[in-house]
């Protein structure tokens with residue numbers, strides 16, 4: 117079968133490899149749509165980081181490069197392994213790609229997204245969605261209701277990241293929110309906040325295309341820190357600042373802006389994947405008793421996300437900015453996102 121494999125830095129190929137075996141407890145899927153994630157681009161540019169490099173296999177999968185890519189996908193079940201119940205051949209499914217040991221204290225406590233052995237199907241081994249077939253443990257599989265087609269369902273994984281971040285804010289009804297950065301994760305956080313009962317949601321963004329997308333998706337106000345005094349505008353609009361700020365940027369400037377924008381007792385949720393340690397002003401946090409927390413991937417969020425899509429409460433179609441065949445993964449996918457980033461939110465690949 118054809119599969120997109122990561123061989124190393126700036127080396128992603130479409131290879132011909134054997135089909136995965138559907139072992140007991142596993143489900144074999146024919147992926148129909150798979151999104152390209154910012155982390156895939158990151159691995160291409162400066163990896164391998166999450167992808168296990170030679171000599172450093174992932175502790176659960178035991179695999180190193182070459183690794184089959186693709187962790188944002190949905191498809192059709194073609195085979196069900198021994199012992200799997202409630203999933204049938206022909207079902208449309210979305211994959212929740214978290215690899216965990218399911219046995220450590222963090223996993224048994226229910227926080228499987230924080231397992232010290234955390235990995236991702238499509239980055240850490242066990243195959244991936246950028247291939248004609250994949251086989252995953254049944255615990256990763258969510259059966260889709262009739263109203264959620266597989267192209268929409270390919271967005272469930274990134275949407276779950278925003279959904280979890282919104283949950284981490286512990287919203288009380290109608291609270292004002294700020295999202296710093298309107299990339300894919302900032303935008304899915306915006307969609308999630310609107311459904312989870314936030315009040316006004318303000319977005320801070322630099323590029324025109326992403327500002328427009330934030331407005332299209334329901335942002336109440338979009339500010340540009342080059343022309344707007346964001347902290348002053350928010351203090352004026354909400355009294356002493358927003359209730360909750362999300363940093364989806366991951367830079368010293370973005371976390372500092374998030375910290376400065378919340379009211380006393382306000383909360384800050386970090387959802388960015390940081391490339392470097394940064395300095396920020398803890399002293400200003402002291403005088404507001406700010407509460408800084410973080411949100412990692414998702415955990416028991418998929419059922420709610422699927423319900424939000426099925427009911428029409430969230431429409432992710434405006435996030436899909438291109439569709440390409442598997443063979444164009446590098447030129448039409450990874451490199452398109454590198455060189456034409458602002459024109460895209462999510463590029464879907466049809467394996």
Ligand SMILES: [Zn+2]
Nearest residue numbers: 217220223231
């Ligand atoms: Zn664990």
